[in-house]
Amino acid sequence: MKTQRNKLTALCLLLFLATCLLACGGADVGGADPGWEAQAELSAKQTPEELYEAALAEGTLTIYSNTTRIYDTQEAFEDAYPGLITDVQFVRATDLINLLETESSVEDPVCDLVICTDSNALLSNQFVPEGLLYKYVPHDISEKIKPENNGVVLDFMIEAAILFYNDDVYDAPPLTNWWELTEPRFKGRFYMVDPLRSHTTNALMFTMIEHSDEMAQAYYDLYGVELDVPEGSSAGQEFWRMLLQNDVQFTSSSDEALEQVGMPGQADPPVAILVSSKERKTDLGYSIAPIYEMQPAAGVLVPCSIMMHGGSENVNAAKLFIRFLLGEADGKGAGFTPYMHEGSWSVRTDVATPSAIQPEDVDFWILNRTFFAERQQEYTDYWTTLREETA
Amino acid sequence: MALKQSKFILLLLLFVFLLTSCGTGETAETGKSVHIVMPGTSGIDNPETNYYKNWLEEQTGINIELELVSPEYMPEYLRLLFTPGNTSDVDAVFLSGEFISLDLIESYGQDGYILAMDDMIANGENISTVMKLFPTLHNHMAVNDGHFYYMPNFTYSAVFRAQQMLWMNSDWLQACGVSMPQTTEEFRQVLRAFKEGDPNGNGIEDDVPVAGNFTIDSQNICYYLMNAFVYTDPNAAFMAIKNGKVYFAPATDEWRDGLRYLKSLYDEGLLSNSCFTFSDKQFTRLINDPRDLTGGFTSHDIADVLAAGSPALASRYIHVPPLEGPEGVRVSTVSTNKPSPGGIITSYCQDPETVFALMDFMLGEEACMIAAFGEKGVDWDTAGISEIGFDGNPAVITVQSPEWDLVKNKNFSRLGPFVGYPAISDGVAWNGYQSDQRYLNARAARVYQEYEPSSYIGALQTTQYADEVRMLVGEYTKKNLNMFVIGTKDIEDDEEWQQYLDELESLHVGGLVQAVQAVYDASEREAQHEDSTK
Numbered sequence: 001m002k003t004q005r006n007k008l009t010a011l012c013l014l015l016f017l018a019t020c021l022l023a024c025g026g027a028d029v030g031g032a033d034p035g036w037e038a039q040a041e042l043s044a045k046q047t048p049e050e051l052y053e054a055a056l057a058e059g060t061l062t063i064y065s066n067t068t069r070i071y072d073t074q075e076a077f078e079d080a081y082p083g084l085i086t087d088v089q090f091v092r093a094t095d096l097i098n099l100l101e102t103e104s105s106v107e108d109p110v111c112d113l114v115i116c117t118d119s120n121a122l123l124s125n126q127f128v129p130e131g132l133l134y135k136y137v138p139h140d141i142s143e144k145i146k147p148e149n150n151g152v153v154l155d156f157m158i159e160a161a162i163l164f165y166n167d168d169v170y171d172a173p174p175l176t177n178w179w180e181l182t183e184p185r186f187k188g189r190f191y192m193v194d195p196l197r198s199h200t201t202n203a204l205m206f207t208m209i210e211h212s213d214e215m216a217q218a219y220y221d222l223y224g225v226e227l228d229v230p231e232g233s234s235a236g237q238e239f240w241r242m243l244l245q246n247d248v249q250f251t252s253s254s255d256e257a258l259e260q261v262g263m264p265g266q267a268d269p270p271v272a273i274l275v276s277s278k279e280r281k282t283d284l285g286y287s288i289a290p291i292y293e294m295q296p297a298a299g300v301l302v303p304c305s306i307m308m309h310g311g312s313e314n315v316n317a318a319k320l321f322i323r324f325l326l327g328e329a330d331g332k333g334a335g336f337t338p339y340m341h342e343g344s345w346s347v348r349t350d351v352a353t354p355s356a357i358q359p360e361d362v363d364f365w366i367l368n369r370t371f372f373a374e375r376q377q378e379y380t381d382y383w384t385t386l387r388e389e390t391a
Numbered sequence: 392m393a394l395k396q397s398k399f400i401l402l403l404l405l406f407v408f409l410l411t412s413c414g415t416g417e418t419a420e421t422g423k424s425v426h427i428v429m430p431g432t433s434g435i436d437n438p439e440t441n442y443y444k445n446w447l448e449e450q451t452g453i454n455i456e457l458e459l460v461s462p463e464y465m466p467e468y469l470r471l472l473f474t475p476g477n478t479s480d481v482d483a484v485f486l487s488g489e490f491i492s493l494d495l496i497e498s499y500g501q502d503g504y505i506l507a508m509d510d511m512i513a514n515g516e517n518i519s520t521v522m523k524l525f526p527t528l529h530n531h532m533a534v535n536d537g538h539f540y541y542m543p544n545f546t547y548s549a550v551f552r553a554q555q556m557l558w559m560n561s562d563w564l565q566a567c568g569v570s571m572p573q574t575t576e577e578f579r580q581v582l583r584a585f586k587e588g589d590p591n592g593n594g595i596e597d598d599v600p601v602a603g604n605f606t607i608d609s610q611n612i613c614y615y616l617m618n619a620f621v622y623t624d625p626n627a628a629f630m631a632i633k634n635g636k637v638y639f640a641p642a643t644d645e646w647r648d649g650l651r652y653l654k655s656l657y658d659e660g661l662l663s664n665s666c667f668t669f670s671d672k673q674f675t676r677l678i679n680d681p682r683d684l685t686g687g688f689t690s691h692d693i694a695d696v697l698a699a700g701s702p703a704l705a706s707r708y709i710h711v712p713p714l715e716g717p718e719g720v721r722v723s724t725v726s727t728n729k730p731s732p733g734g735i736i737t738s739y740c741q742d743p744e745t746v747f748a749l750m751d752f753m754l755g756e757e758a759c760m761i762a763a764f765g766e767k768g769v770d771w772d773t774a775g776i777s778e779i780g781f782d783g784n785p786a787v788i789t790v791q792s793p794e795w796d797l798v799k800n801k802n803f804s805r806l807g808p809f810v811g812y813p814a815i816s817d818g819v820a821w822n823g824y825q826s827d828q829r830y831l832n833a834r835a836a837r838v839y840q841e842y843e844p845s846s847y848i849g850a851l852q853t854t855q856y857a858d859e860v861r862m863l864v865g866e867y868t869k870k871n872l873n874m875f876v877i878g879t880k881d882i883e884d885d886e887e888w889q890q891y892l893d894e895l896e897s898l899h900v901g902g903l904v905q906a907v908q909a910v911y912d913a914s915e916r917e918a919q920h921e922d923s924t925k
Contacts, residue, residue, distance in 0.1 A: 068706045068825065071702075071703040071706055071707075074703070075703075088702065088703065089702065089824070089825075089826075090702050090706065090824070090825035090826075091823050091824055091825070092821075092823035092824075094823065095822065095823025095824070096823070194777035194778075194779070195777075196775075196777035197777050197778070197779075249783075250777075250779050251779060251783070252778075252779045252820065252821040252830070253821065255834070256834055259834065259838065263712065263838065264571075264573055265573060265712070283564070283565050283568075283570070284561055284564050284565065284570060284571055284709060285564075285570025285571040285572075285573075384776060384777075387776045387777065388776055391776060391785070
């Protein structure tokens with residue numbers, strides 16, 4: 001009887017998991033040919049020289065990426081390995097996911113490598129289990145990757161979703177608590193990309209909802225009264241509802257939001273949610289500064305992953321590129337150099353990025369991919385409804 | 392025999408019924424045919440299966456016989472078509488401004504080869520709506536003799552209005568450790584850093600601090616820099632306006648100061664000779680050179696300069712807001728679109744009303760959406776709640792393909808009667824691809840919008856005489872700008888400057904200013920009248 005009940009429970013769990021996966025919003029994607037993984041020898045211990053020699057017989061390496069810095073890595077890669085040709089397509093993360101889903105039914109995929117933030121956990125919870133994406137970790141680098149960044153997917157770099165302000169106009173951050181964004185002084189003066197169009201803001205929205213108890217405490221700390229949370233809602237959800245009612249300004253990309261905040265010569269610039277690595281744009285003259293001291297947390301850490309596309313015909317070039325991007329065995333290779341700046345952090349234990357602020361110096365939330373997988377559809381619907389109500 | 396006849400009539404009626412029932416929309420002139428000629432484009436593979444053509448037929452009930460002519464041959468084709476003694480069954484020609492000038496339209500119209508559509512336009516449903524939506528359209532469409540000879544091909548954008556935008560190489564800024572400039576002096580410092588710092592890192596002195604050409608006005612760096620001294624609009628014959636008074640910018644002291652600044656850049660080698668000698672083709676080759684040779688350039692549309700499908704190159708360039716001059720002048724030249732001829736009815740046409748009905752239908756918003764983007768639900772769709780348009784407002788539509796302006800056999804590639812409504816120009820959501828250069832333009836253009844002057848001349852319609860003077864004055868100004876900058880004429884020599892002013896006057900600049908002032912005053916009165924009657 002107990003066994004039968006266990007079986008029933010297992011079946012229910014299985015059904016629940018299947019429903020969750022389907023509810024994640026992603027269409028059912030087709031995986032690679034079952035024999036591909038074995039042929040790709042993803043756990044083989046190959047040297048860069050061996051990979052290079054084999055890659056020379058392959059075709060153009062196609063990379064879909066949601067980071068533009070990859071163009072610098074691409075240039076360095078082609079310099080380091082003459083004869084290898086790469087084609088990088090920069091696509092916004094949400095569109096990149098759509099592209100992968102659309103192309104998943106194609107027998108011979110165009111894409112060889114995918115570089116994308118997995119903050120809505122679709123890569124790890126759907127594309128990997130279904131055999132669309134595969135992890136390749138070079139044998140001589142594997143042990144140098146932080147365990148939390150070498151799970152279902154391989155991360156190569158970490159950023160954070162945080163607030164930025166214009167430090168040319170303000171001597172100090174104009175706010176220290178997320179709830180201040182719901183006040184009249186920020187009405188129409190807060191920019192972000194819609195969470196349905198940005199993995200970064202999506203990560204932050206979900207994480208704030210997940211940490212609703214902390215959001216409620218932050219509200220109390222700021223105003224001295226308890227937040228009135230309607231039944232069925234949470235402090236995190238209330239935050240986003242009140243924020244929307246305060247005339248949030250949406251942009252198509254975080255670069256647009258950055259320009260709104262940091263374009264020099266402004267008298268009354270807004271604030272915006274950006275990834276921490278945008279701090280590098282100060283080199284170009286944008287007056288932006290991150291706000292690392294925020295209550296209840298500065299933001300959420302968002303890793304960026306690199307994965308091989310199942311069915312890739314340029315396996316050796318793809319492996320070589322992954323090695324290169326990770327900085328090779330000693331971590332000193334030119335591939336990671338474009339990511340060595342403020343607000344961008346290495347996943348390697350033996351490489352310290354030259355950022356004055358390190359993740360451990362700041363009170364960041366950690367991305368919970370399981371929470372995302374379980375609640376993706378629920379909160380996507382919640383957000384869509386909110387947007388429609390406030391449109 | 393009578394039975395046979397009645398069977399035949401029945402069959403005929405059935406056939407007509409079947410034909411007409413193919414249409415799903417309200418049909419205006421069912422069962423009629425029109426023969427239309429238009430330039431062939433890469434967007435039309437097969438006229439018979441073209442989605443837009445078939446959709447128009449379904450919606451209007453008009454059978455469209457579409458004949459394509461090689462685009463290069465189009466002017467010659469028109470000349471032959473409108474030759475005395477010629478006969479033809481061509482009812483209408485669909486085109487755009489690049490295939491025929493307004494002068495020719497007027498000439499063909501006055502010679503009787505093209506029908507004036509005055510009454511039809513006054514009563515056309517969609518054209519009337521469009522004219523209400525864009526009040527200046529009416530004046531622009533009437534040619535010098537006062538008649539309306541064409542249906543428009545016209546795009547309006549509230550966003551893409553900057554005639555010139557400055558793009559700078561962000562890799563070079565970083566390599567040289569300099570920020571994007573805000574003023575003309577900072578711009579000088581940046582150019583110096585580019586010239587001396589070997590920003591492309593190849594150890595060769597091949598770095599061109601800023602590129603330009605004298606062929607395309609929007610790519611002329613000198614005009615762009617002049618806007619830090621005085622409003623500079625070559626499309627308005629350099630006419631500008633202050634407190635309601637029209638003036639000619641190149642005859643001002645501010646223009647002279649601008650020339651001094653340009654000359655100082657030239658003398659330092661920061662403006663190279665190529666800015667004055669290169670053609671637009673040489674200019675684009677330079678900027679797209681894989682050796683990374685250029686620090687910056689100006690354009691109206693970055694797609695005019697950067698090769699399509701070059702995301703790495705596109706990611707390198709960032710837009711820089713207008714530069715501020717020593718006296719605080721910081722303006723962006725406004726580009727105002729004039730309509731171009733989209734459709735004309737020939738004098739050979741036996742049924743102009745049917746042709747006009749088709750052309751008027753093509754100006755409807757739904758038709759223009761298809762004309763711009765292709766098939767709804769396949770090539771484009773209504774935007775979702777989370778999408779933002781190029782204008783920064785909630786988007787109206789999303790497009791499916793990254794190369795959304797290159798749909799195949801779904802429309803006429805925006806040729807023919809067409810209105811680029813704000814939803815079409817500005818309401819499109821970014822497709823998420825770096826290579827979508829329209830998105831890069833939109834971001835830059837929105838920044839430039841903040842620097843538009845409160846009033847400007849723009850593309851005013853003047854008389855033919857004024858147009859001729861405008862052309863002469865424009866050429867003279869351009870030539871002299873070149874001479875003062877490279878030193879053929881001495882900008883510090885007061886006599887030489889006075890001689891330049893005198894020559895301008897001999898070209899009847901004063902008369903042109905008066906003509907433009909009169910048109911401007913009339914349009915202002917019209918605008919005030921419209922405001923008072925609202």
